[in-house]
Amino acid sequence: MENLYIKEEKCTPEISLNLDGTISLVGRSYPENTLEFYKPMMEWLEKYFELPLSHKTIFNMEIIYFNSSSSKLFFDLFDLLEEYSNNNDIEINWIYDEENDNAEEAGEDFIEDFENLNINLIVKEELNCENE
Amino acid sequence: MDICKIQKLVQNHGIVFLSYSGYMSQSLITAMVESLEKEAEDNNLTIKDSHNIFTVFIELSQNIMSYSKTDKEDDDSNKPEGLIIITKDENSNYYIHSQNIVSLDDKNRINKTMDDIKSLTKDEIKKRYKELRKSGENTHTKGGGIGFYEIAKKCDGLEYEFTKLNKNKYYFYVKTTIITQKKDV
Secondary structure (H helix, E strand, O other), X not given: OOOEEEOOEOOEOXXXXXXXXXXXXXXXXXXXXXXXXXXXXXXXXXXHHHOXXXXXXXXXXXXXXXXXXXXXXXXXXXXXXXXXXXOOOEEEEXXXXXXXXXXXXXXXHHHHHOOOOEEEEEEOOOOHHHHO | OOHHHHHHXXXXXXXXXXXXXXXXXXXXXXXXXHHHHHHHHHOOEOHHHHHHHHHHHHHHHXXXXXXXXXXXXXXXXXXOEXXXXXXXXXXXXXXXXXXXXXXXXXXXXXXXXHHHHHOOOHHHHHHHHHHHHHHOOOOOOOOOOOXXXXXXXXXXXXXXXXXXXXXXXXXXXXXXXXXXXXXXX
């Protein structure tokens, strides 16, 4: 099994799945076909969590905005993580810009729906050099 | 296409900022979202207002792309064509209008969803959205899924209208309003 990296596009996030347990999704999410786009990620995760893991898995999710089918997909992702969290140490960082109320609210909704998951809401530090 | 309706909406809602009519594809949607991002930046919209506009636009245009039907009475196949217009008034409030052809079945489904939305407060809409997302019903399926709840969550006004085209087909027109806050600079 190898790491999986999917480059950021205008309507899809950068996805970085690493066997050392660092996982990140960063960008916008409104693909034409959400299920199809995220299928490699979901399949990778299912295989990954079947491995004998001794380390913690950390998800950094920074999705600036997303469509309703991505919202459903993230729900399915958290559902999968909750299933594996019985036997694995999983932490999710839901990262958003201070002014991004929608992203904050989306994170709060996921926390409510997944009480057994360790989800942290994290306000992004002002390090937007790349946008300047 | 009802040109009078378009003229009327321009009169009522000021400047047409973006309009597109015809074949809808993901690459067009992405390009239009890019121009919306530019508009939001130039007009100093808050992140919240900007993202509300982007999300509503994406939902409506992806609806056109994925669910529009042909105008033929006896042919229910998809045809990704429609009309999407964004206007704004002198107070920088935005109006996103969309129109596409749906079947009678779609119309019934959409009516049911819209009736539900109309009966709910904003907080109840958010709650229903979460319930539907959890149940898995109405998601990844055709027509009137959680997409309209997503739109209702993110806009300040949601109106719609069906105009009969033939026995089995209707024009489905949606108008959404997004009231923006002026950011102090």
